[in-house]
Structure formats: C-alpha cells, structure tokens
Amino acid sequence: xxxxxxxxxxxxxxxxxxxxxxxxxxxxxxxxxxxxxxxxxxxxxxxxxxxxxxxxxxxxxxxxxxxxxxxxxxxxxxxxxxxxxxxxxxxxxxxxxxxxxxxxxxxxxxxxxxxxxxxxxxxxxxxxxxxxxxxxxxxxxxxxxxxxxxxxxxxxxxxxxxxxxxxxxxxxxxxxxxxxxxxxxxxxxxxxxxxxxxxxxxxxxxxxxxxxxxxxxxxxxxxxxxxxxxxxxxxxxxxxxxxxxxxxxxxxxxxxxxxxxxxxxxxxxxxxxxxxxxxxxxxxxxxxxxxxxxxxxxxxxxxxxxxxxxxxxxxxxxxxxxxxxxxxxxxxxxxxxxxxxxxxxxxxxxxxxxxxxxxxxxxxxxxxxxxxxxxxxxxxxxxxxxxxxxxxxxxxxxxxxxxxxxxxxxxxxxxxxxxxxxxxxxxxxxxxxxxxxxxxxxxxxxxxxxxxxxxxxxxxxxxxxxxxxxxxxxxxxxxxxxxxxxxxxxxxxxxxxxxxxxxxxxxxxxxxxxxxxxxxxxxxxxxxxxxxxxxxxxxxxxxxxxxxxxxxxxxxxxxxxxxxxxxxxxxxxxxxxxxxxxxxxxxxxxxxxxxxxxxxxxxxxxxxxxxxxxxxxxxxxxxxxxxxxxxxxxxxxxxxxxxxxxxxxxxxxxxxx
Amino acid sequence: xxxxxxxxxxxxxxxxxxxxxxxxxxxxxxxxxxxxxxxxxxxxxxxxxxxxxxxxxxxxxxxxxxxxxxxxxxxxxxxxxxxxxxxxxxxxxxxxxxxxxxxxxxxxxxxxxxxxxxxxxxxxxxxxxxxxxxxxxxxxxxxxxxxxxxxxxxxxxxxxxxxxxxxxxxxxxxxxxxxxxxxxxxxxxxxxxxxxxxxxxxxxxxxxxxxxxxxxxxxxxxxxxxxxxxxxxxxxxxxxxxxxxxxxxxxxxxxxxxxxxxxxxxxxxxxxxxxxxxxxxxxxxxxxxxxxxxxx
Ligand SMILES: Cc1cc2nc3c(=O)[nH]c(=O)nc-3n(C[C@H](O)[C@H](O)[C@H](O)COP(=O)(O)OP(=O)(O)OC[C@H]3O[C@@H](n4cnc5c(N)ncnc54)[C@H](O)[C@@H]3O)c2cc1C
Ligand code: SF4
Ligand code: SF4
Ligand code: FES
Numbered sequence: 001x002x003x004x005x006x007x008x009x010x011x012x013x014x015x016x017x018x019x020x021x022x023x024x025x026x027x028x029x030x031x032x033x034x035x036x037x038x039x040x041x042x043x044x045x046x047x048x049x050x051x052x053x054x055x056x057x058x059x060x061x062x063x064x065x066x067x068x069x070x071x072x073x074x075x076x077x078x079x080x081x082x083x084x085x086x087x088x089x090x091x092x093x094x095x096x097x098x099x100x101x102x103x104x105x106x107x108x109x110x111x112x113x114x115x116x117x118x119x120x121x122x123x124x125x126x127x128x129x130x131x132x133x134x135x136x137x138x139x140x141x142x143x144x145x146x147x148x149x150x151x152x153x154x155x156x157x158x159x160x161x162x163x164x165x166x167x168x169x170x171x172x173x174x175x176x177x178x179x180x181x182x183x184x185x186x187x188x189x190x191x192x193x194x195x196x197x198x199x200x201x202x203x204x205x206x207x208x209x210x211x212x213x214x215x216x217x218x219x220x221x222x223x224x225x226x227x228x229x230x231x232x233x234x235x236x237x238x239x240x241x242x243x244x245x246x247x248x249x250x251x252x253x254x255x256x257x258x259x260x261x262x263x264x265x266x267x268x269x270x271x272x273x274x275x276x277x278x279x280x281x282x283x284x285x286x287x288x289x290x291x292x293x294x295x296x297x298x299x300x301x302x303x304x305x306x307x308x309x310x311x312x313x314x315x316x317x318x319x320x321x322x323x324x325x326x327x328x329x330x331x332x333x334x335x336x337x338x339x340x341x342x343x344x345x346x347x348x349x350x351x352x353x354x355x356x357x358x359x360x361x362x363x364x365x366x367x368x369x370x371x372x373x374x375x376x377x378x379x380x381x382x383x384x385x386x387x388x389x390x391x392x393x394x395x396x397x398x399x400x401x402x403x404x405x406x407x408x409x410x411x412x413x414x415x416x417x418x419x420x421x422x423x424x425x426x427x428x429x430x431x432x433x434x435x436x437x438x439x440x441x442x443x444x445x446x447x448x449x450x451x452x453x454x455x456x457x458x459x460x461x462x463x464x465x466x467x468x469x470x471x472x473x474x475x476x477x478x479x480x481x482x483x484x485x486x487x488x489x490x491x492x493x494x495x496x497x498x499x500x501x502x503x504x505x506x507x508x509x510x511x512x513x514x515x516x517x518x519x520x521x522x523x524x525x526x527x528x529x530x531x532x533x534x535x536x537x538x539x540x541x542x543x544x545x546x547x548x549x550x551x552x553x554x555x556x557x558x559x560x561x562x563x564x565x566x567x568x569x570x571x572x573x574x575x576x577x578x579x580x581x582x583x584x585x586x587x588x589x590x591x592x593x594x595x596x597x598x599x600x601x602x603x604x605x606x607x608x609x610x611x612x613x614x615x616x617x618x619x620x621x622x623x624x625x626x627x628x629x630x631x632x633x634x635x636x637x638x639x640x641x642x643x644x645x646x647x648x649x650x651x652x653x654x655x656x657x
Numbered sequence: 658x659x660x661x662x663x664x665x666x667x668x669x670x671x672x673x674x675x676x677x678x679x680x681x682x683x684x685x686x687x688x689x690x691x692x693x694x695x696x697x698x699x700x701x702x703x704x705x706x707x708x709x710x711x712x713x714x715x716x717x718x719x720x721x722x723x724x725x726x727x728x729x730x731x732x733x734x735x736x737x738x739x740x741x742x743x744x745x746x747x748x749x750x751x752x753x754x755x756x757x758x759x760x761x762x763x764x765x766x767x768x769x770x771x772x773x774x775x776x777x778x779x780x781x782x783x784x785x786x787x788x789x790x791x792x793x794x795x796x797x798x799x800x801x802x803x804x805x806x807x808x809x810x811x812x813x814x815x816x817x818x819x820x821x822x823x824x825x826x827x828x829x830x831x832x833x834x835x836x837x838x839x840x841x842x843x844x845x846x847x848x849x850x851x852x853x854x855x856x857x858x859x860x861x862x863x864x865x866x867x868x869x870x871x872x873x874x875x876x877x878x879x880x881x882x883x884x885x886x887x888x889x890x891x892x893x894x895x896x897x898x899x900x901x902x903x904x905x906x907x908x909x910x911x912x913x914x915x916x917x918x919x920x921x922x923x924x925x926x927x928x929x930x931x932x933x934x935x936x937x938x939x940x941x942x943x944x945x946x947x948x949x950x951x952x953x
C-alpha cells in the first residue's frame with residue numbers, strides 16, 4: 001500500500017457517492033461489492049428524494065422545517081446535528097445530481113418538478129419517473145466509471161466482505177474479502193474502511209429489499225466489535241404487493257399522486273371493486289387523519305392497514321390480507337407519465353392493470369432505521385464540522401459507516417424520500433473526513449494481522465464445506481427465521497412474544513451449526529456464501545428482538561400496545577384539560593426514561609449487550625407526536641403552554657423534568 | 658404448440674387452491690449446466706412443486722433448497738444471478754425457453770401457456786459462462802466506457818442546478834436512461850459475437866485485463882452502448898464531448914457494424930427505443946464523417 005487508499009464496501013448510492021468524491025479529491029479507492037455496483041439495491045427506490053426547493057420556500061418552507069419534519073417523523077430518536085447538516089445540504093445534493101444528468105421530471109418551464117411525500121405538508125420530493133433510485137444510482141455509477149478509466153478507482157465486483165482487520169490498538173487497518181467466482185481470499189489493507197452495505201431485510205425472509213440485503217457485512221463488523229444502534233426500529237412499509245419470493249413495493253408516490261386507500265364497508269364484499277359505490281367504501285386513512293389523509297407517516301399508515309385487516313376484519317380477501325390502493329380516478333396519461341415504472345411492476349407481476357382496477361396491497365418490511373453506531377462532531381451552529389475524523393466513524397477507529405447501514409439519520413421512523421438523501425449526503429460528506437484520515441496514516445507493517453485473518457476465514461470456509469452430513473437445510477432455516485421475525489417484530493410487538501422468540505432465535509443459531517452445504521466445490525459456490533450470510537443474520541436478529549423486548553414504550557415504528565398512551569376520554573372542558581395535563585406529564589416522564597438510543601455490542605456467542613445513550617435534542621425539543629390522536633388539540637395546547645414557560649430554562653419541558 | 662386447454666384447467670385449479678390435482682402439480686425444468694468456466698456443459702432435469710404466481714427465480718430457489726435432480730440424485734445447486742427481483746437491476750438475464758429474458762419477471766404460468774410441459778433454462782450465449790446460468794458480462798460495461806457514457810462535470814462542488822430541460826427532452830431521455838445493462842439486446846444481436854479471453858499462465862492480471870479490453874474493443878460495442886451514447890449526446894452538458902463519443906462509435910466495433918436486424922429492440926425488457934437510437938447514431942456518424950473530411 002504505497003499511496004493513500006480507502007476501501008469502500010458497497011456500491012449503492014452511499015458507496016458510490018463516497019467513491020466519486022474521494023477519487024475527485026485524489027484518493028485511490030478500492031470498491032468492493034457483492035454484485036456489479038450498477039445492480040445494487042438502490043435501483044429499487046422508486047418515489048423520490050427530498051429537499052427544500054425554490055417552490056416550497058415560497059410557501060414558507062426552509063431547511064429548518066425539513067429538519068423538524070425529519071425529527072418529528074422520527075419521534076426525536078435521532079441526534080439532531082447530523083440531521084441538520086443533511087437537510088442543509090439537501091438542495092445542494094439535488095442540484096449536484098441534476099448536473100450529473102439525472103432525468104428528473106420537469107415542469108413546463110423546464111425546472112425540476114416536485115411531489116409531496118408522507119410526513120410533510122410541502123412538495124419537497126424531486127423524482128425521475130418512478131425509478132428515482134435507479135436514475136440517481138446510474139448517475140453516480142457513470143461518474144465512478146469515469147474515474148475508473150482514469151485509474152483512481154478499482155472495482156472488485158462479485159466480492160464478499162468477510163471481516164475488518166483490527167490492530168492491537170483496535171484500529172481498523174483494512175479488511176479481508178472473498179472472490180465469489182474463484183472463492184479465493186484476499187487482504188485489502190487501507191487507511192480507512194467504509195461500510196456502505198445497505199439494509200438487512202432478508203432477516204425477515206421476504207421484504208421489499210433485494211436478495212443481497214442480508215446485512216452480512218454489518219453483522220461481521222458488529223461481531224468484530226462495532227456497536228449497533230437502534231436495531232429494534234424496522235420500518236414496515238404500508239403498501240407492498242404480496243408475493244411468494246419477494247414483497248414488491250408499491251411506492252408512497254402512488255398516494256403522493258392522489259392514490260386513495262380504502263376497504264369495502266361490508267367485509268369481503270364480493271362485488272367488483274369498481275362497482276362498489278362511494279357510500280360502501282371506507283376511506284379509513286382520510287376519515288381518521290383528515291389533515292394528512294392518505295399521506296400520514298409510514299408507521300401510522302402501516303398500523304392502520306394492519307388494524308383494519310386483523311382487528312376489524314375488513315381485509316379485501318379473507319385468507320390473503322389486503323386493502324385497496326386505488327388510482328383509477330386519475331387520468332391514465334398522468335399515471336403513465338408520473339408513475340409508469342411502478343404501475344408496470346404491478347401489471348407485470350400480478351397480471352392486472354392498476355389503471356383500471358384498484359391494487360391489492362399489504363404492509364411489508366422495508367427499511368432498517370437502526371444500523372452501525374457512528375459518531376459526529378457538532379459545529380458551533382448546530383450542524384457538523386466538515387472533515388472531522390469523527391463524522392460517520394464507528395466506535396472502531398478507521399472503520400466508517402454510511403447510507404442505510406448507519407443508524408444516524410432516521411430515528412424511530414424514516415420519512416419517505418429521506419433515505420436517498422441521507423445515503424448520498426453521508427457518502428459525499430464522509431469524503432473529506434477520509435481524506436484527513438489518509439493524511440495521518442499509520443505506517444507500521446500489518447501483514448501479520450492480515451495473514452492471521454485470512455487463515456481464520458479459510459478455516460471457517462473449510463469447516464462449512466466439510467459439513468455435508470448435517471441435518472439442517474440453510475434455506476429452510478432462513479424461512480423459519482423470517483417467519484418468526486415477521487410475526488413478532490414488525491407492526492405490533494408484545495413482550496410475551498418477543499421473549500420466547502429470542503430463545504427460539506438462539507436455538508436456530510445453534511441449529512445453523514448443523515447446516516449441511518450441498519455444494520462443496522470451490523468455484524462460484526453460492527450455497528456456502530448464502531449459508532455464511534445466514535449464520536451472520538442471527539446476531540442481528542437477536543439484537544433486534546432484545547432491543548424491542550427491553551424498550552417498554554411506543555416510539556415511531558416500535559409499537560407496543562401494552563405501553564401505548566391512549567387519547568383523552570373526558571368531554572367536559574375542565575376534566576379534559578386535567579386529562580391533557582396528565583397526558584403531558586406521562587409523556588414527559590416517558591421521554592425522560594426512553595428518549596435514548598439503544599446501543600448493542602456483541603457479547604460472547606453473538607448475544608447482544610444492550611446499553612443506552614442520550615440523544616442530542618438541542619435544536620428542537622421533543623414534543624408529542626399527535627397525528628390523529630383523540631384529544632390531540634387539548635394536549636397540544638397544554639404542551640405549547642409548557643414549552644413557552646420552559647423557554648430559557650435548560651430543563652426538558654414537562655412536570656416531572 | 659401445446660394443448661391450451663390443459664394449461665387453462667391447471668391454472669384455474671391453482672388460483673382456487675382447492676383443485677385435487679393441485680397438491681401434486683409440479684414444474685419441470687431442464688437446465689444447461691456447466692461446472693466451471695471453460696468446462697463441458699450438460700443437461701440436468703429438475704422438478705419442483707408448483708405455486709401460483711411463481712416466477713423462474715422461485716423455481717431456482719426451490720432447486721437450490723432441494724439440491725436434488727429429478728431422478729433423486731444429490732447434485733450441487735444450480736448457480737444463477739439475481740438481485741432486485743423486480744426487473745430493475747438487470748442481473749438475472751438468461752435464455753428461458755430459448756428466448757433471452759429476465760428470470761424474475763418470467764412467470765411460470767405464462768411460460769407453461771407458451772411452451773407447455775417443461776421450462777428450459779440456458780445461460781446467455783454471448784458471454785463466457787462462469788458457472789451454470791452465471792455469465793461474465795464485463796464487456797457490457799466496457800461498452801459504456803468506450804462511448805464515455807457520462808456527463809463530464811467538473812466535479813461535485815456546489816455549482817448550482819443543472820441545465821434547464823424541457824419536459825419533452827426529459828421524456829425523450831428518460832426511457833434511454835432506464836437501461837439496466839441486462840444484455841438481452843446484445844444476446845439477440847447477430848453482430849454481437851462472443852468474445853472469450855482466457856488468462857495465460859505467464860500473464861499478470863494487468864496484462865490480461867489489457868488484452869481482454871483490446872479484444873472487447875475490437876468487437877461490436879452493442880446497441881445498449883449506442884443508445885447510451887445518444888442519451889448523453891442529447892444532454893446539454895453531456896453533448897460537450899459528443900465528438901469523442903462519435904469518434905468511438907465510428908472506430909472499429911462501432912455503429913457501422915449494426916446490420917439493422919432490429920432483433921435488439923424486440924427483446925429489450927425495458928422497451929427502450931433502441932432502433933431510434935441506432936438510427937440517430939447512424940445519421941450522426943454520417944455527419945461526423947463529413948465533418949472530419951472537412952477538418953482535415
Ligand atoms: C423498494 C424500495 C423503494 C425505496 N424507495 C425509496 C424512495 O423512493 N426514496 C428514498 O429516499 N428511499 C427509498 N428506499 C430506501 C433506499 O432505497 C435505500 O435505503 C438506499 O437505496 C440504500 O442505499 P445504500 O447505498 O445504503 O445501500 P444499497 O443500495 O443497498 O447498496 C449496498 C451495497 O453493499 C454491497 N454489499 C452488501 N453486503 C456486502 C458484503 N457482504 N460484501 C460486499 N458488498 C456488500 C451491495 O453489493 C451493494 O453494492 C426504498 C427502498 C426499497 C426497498
Ligand atoms: S439493429 Fe443492429 S444492434 Fe440491433 S440487433 Fe440488429 S444488428 Fe444488432
Ligand atoms: S437496452 Fe434494453 S436489453 Fe439492452 S441492456 Fe439495456 S435494458 Fe437490457
Ligand atoms: S433480479 Fe433484478 S432484474 Fe431480475
């Protein structure tokens with residue numbers, strides 16, 4: 001390793017953004033990915049990317065409001081300085097992607113068009129047809145290819161990251177990866193390693209994510225000592241198309257463009273949906289949330305759809321739970337122009353044209369808010385200090401994490417179209433940090449460390465190949481894990497289910513050791529690669545369950561009915577006022593107790609050790625999230641009075657605080 | 658052609674889920690396998706349980722899970738590529754019943770209706786086989802390098818928004834920009850012939866890469882790359898290196914090799930108007946040739 005070099009693992013939006021910027025700053029990048037980077041999971045993102053823009057500004061929008069929506073939507077669980085930095089960068093990120101040639105949809109004057117997404121009242125979302133993620137990724141892929149031709153980037157596609165290599169002081173000095181064609185191992189010494197490996201939906205079996213989203217890379221870093229933050233926060237997207245191999249997403253943009261969610265008022269009404277009159281349709285989101293309507297934040301939409309099907313028995317079909325998502329009132333031409341891509345998906349995989357017939361949809365696991373814990377350095381203005389060595393750094397010095405695999409930006413619930421922003425932003429923003437890391441290189445010889453790690457990996461690989469007579473089938477075991485996780489750790493969580501599920505997963509992890517591989521070859525052995533990835537799902541599954549079990553409250557995507565704070569019941573003004581006061585007291589007490597990041601570190605045999613860290617809410621004090629709650633007005637009134645009184649005081653608002 | 662009536666009856670039973678024959682209904686598959694790069698290929702038969710709405714990927718998943726051939730022998734699972742499972746990443750191209758297409762969006766019901774009893778899976782024929790259905794498609798990306806398929810921006814500093822673009826221009830560009838490098842078009846193109854370069858024992862990795870690149874460059878660049886060149890030549894900033902792209906497109910392996918057979922456009926899963934791009938490139942090449950003549 002003669003010249004400074006950075007190892008980037010993962011070529012989705014985050015990894016490519018970082019690679020592009022690093023190469024531009026003259027740093028050599030080795031870019032490792034399971035699949036050709038152009039095929040990364042980011043291509044699946046449909047709806048769009050958020051930022052404040054000229055139009056919304058004139059409607060009173062600004063970066064601060066984008067920050068506010070993001071932390072409010074995230075139930076205040078994220079540190080605010082990184083979010084502020086991100087929302088401040090938003091307009092610049094979109095401008096840059098525009099310059100790179102992303103074919104964003106246009107207004108008649110040739111400006112970028114915007115649409116509205118969930119959890120905000122502004123049209124902040126720029127989009128390119130219904131394949132925004134694909135278009136953004138291609139633009140970055142093209143720039144990286146350009147740098148590759150110039151010799152600044154070397155791609156290692158079809159390679160699997162196996163472990164970071166740490167020196168005696170705990171500093172990350174590179175990694176060991178495996179060639180998925182020849183199955184050979186290789187050392188990658190580097191001044192810094194960046195994980196940009198995306199989400200881990202496959203822990204839930206079927207999800208909206210791609211087949212490479214196993215979370216294996218993150219799990220390997222975690223098992224090597226990196227902390228994992230907020231694992232229990234898993235976003236379940238309200239609208240997906242149920243399928244046997246994958247739950248394909250129906251983007252929120254379908255609702256952004258006016259799509260309406262409803263069920264027949266008569267349970268399992270056998271009539272053709274188009275012939276069911278308005279009076280017999282229950283537009284439950286619009287009725288329950290008049291302000292946001294079909295665009296309530298994701299966690300709420302998901303729970304309502306789940307509730308209407310499971311508790312109220314109004315599912316469209318009896319044995320396959322679903323509700324209608326209806327676009328048939330929108331002109332075909334508009335649909336084709338704005339939603340063509342996603343409607344084709346429905347048509348292609350369901351064989352029904354959603355322009356004519358309402359779609360049947362149901363929630364599906366979609367995004368991991370949690371991820372590797374990363375640090376930041378706060379600036380005097382409340383944002384971040386650009387170039388600080390701490391930005392995006394895990395607790396292992398020299399190991400960084402960006403994109404969906406870090407825990408930093410979305411708190412307890414991510415707003416739609418905010419992830420593409422956080423991925424590109426964190427990729428761009430980490431680059432100057434890494435340049436600074438390269439500027440302070442440690443020069444000692446690390447070859448012995450690498451040799452030892454390669455040997456360890458070879459050993460693990462050999463051991464797996466020798467297990468031909470085990471009685472467990474890795475694919476069946478994966479399905480079992482997925483079913484369990486989907487049942488207990490998605491929309492509704494209960495301690496009496498989570499506790500036994502944790503033990504079940506521990507047993508599955510033991511059973512994994514008896515998994516037989518059916519392919520013992522040493523050439524493109526996908527069987528052994530999958531079995532390895534499966535083994536690495538258990539430590540993460542455990543921390544998700546443990547975190548969920550311990551967190552006795554409701555926050556964002558984490559919903560435990562036993563700890564829900566019900567709305568007000570009193571109608572008489574004074575009593576209602578008293579109740580609202582009590583509600584606010586309870587809220588303040590809960591905030592004191594639970595407004596904390598969950599930090600998991602990997603203990604022996606992959607069991608998590610959980611601790612909690614305070615959240616930096618210095619910019620916007622936490623307030624109750626009252627979307628649609630009965631008595632929300634009264635609560636808000638009390639809360640505002642308290643907030644006004646607390647101004648100037650350093651204490652959190654609330655009686656107990 | 659296969660008896661349509663039979664298929665209809667079966668599909669019906671599957672949707673209802675209560676037909677008697679449903680439990681035992683299976684899908685038969687014939688896979689052309691190859692254990693290593695450069696090795697011999699051979700046919701193997703598999704049989705998996707039918708499920709409604711199944712696609713070729715779910716069939717392959719079932720084959721991997723059982724790891725047994727139709728006659729009950731233990732065999733190594735078939736290797737194949739996939740990622741997004743929603744026809745947007747371009748990973749899963751293969752020859753399904755002789756036609757190049759994406760495994761994830763190939764529904765078993767439709768294949769059975771088309772071709773009856775058995776599904777045939779073969780790797781793409783224009784790329785070197787790595788193993789079974791996995792092929793090495795590096796050359797596809799090489800084509801993008803060759804035509805400089807990117808916007809030559811100065812850098813990623815904040816220099817304001819990109820150029821203003823009319824909705825018409827956007828609507829023209831967007832379809833071209835959805836090309837997912839799946840390679841269906843080149844598989845179908847008679848002018849795109851297989852280039853397989855094997856590393857010699859006495860060669861370094863770098864020497865091998867160089868030799869391979871030269872071999873790729875000598876062959877036809879492919880309709881996908883021609884189309885990308887036209888995409889970037891139409892972009893207000895991309896156009897600033899239009900000449901370099903035309904230079905590449907008129908060199909060896911360029912647009913002159915296209916025989917206008919139009920097979921490419923017929924198989925593109927994203928319905929990209931490839932022949933329109935090719936026609937544009939042809940016209941632009943003529944203009945370019947004249948311009949070069951006068952520039953001399
Ligand atoms: C269907 C769908 C639609 C979405 N729509 C939107 C939207 O409209 N707006 C929005 O903001 N967000 C959206 N999201 C979320 C968003 O797409 C993702 O969060 C984002 O693309 C993640 O990007 P990334 O760069 O972090 O990772 P990814 O794009 O997932 O890339 C991960 C990379 O890491 C590599 N990798 C993984 N493991 C390893 C390993 N062990 N070794 C080597 N390499 C490895 C992979 O090969 C890949 O290159 C959507 C998500 C889904 C599932
Ligand atoms: S039109 Fe040209 S590029 Fe397309 S298949 Fe024919 S020869 Fe190939
Ligand atoms: S042009 Fe069409 S067929 Fe060819 S690579 Fe692109 S998407 Fe595939
Ligand atoms: S798996 Fe992505 S296109 Fe088929």
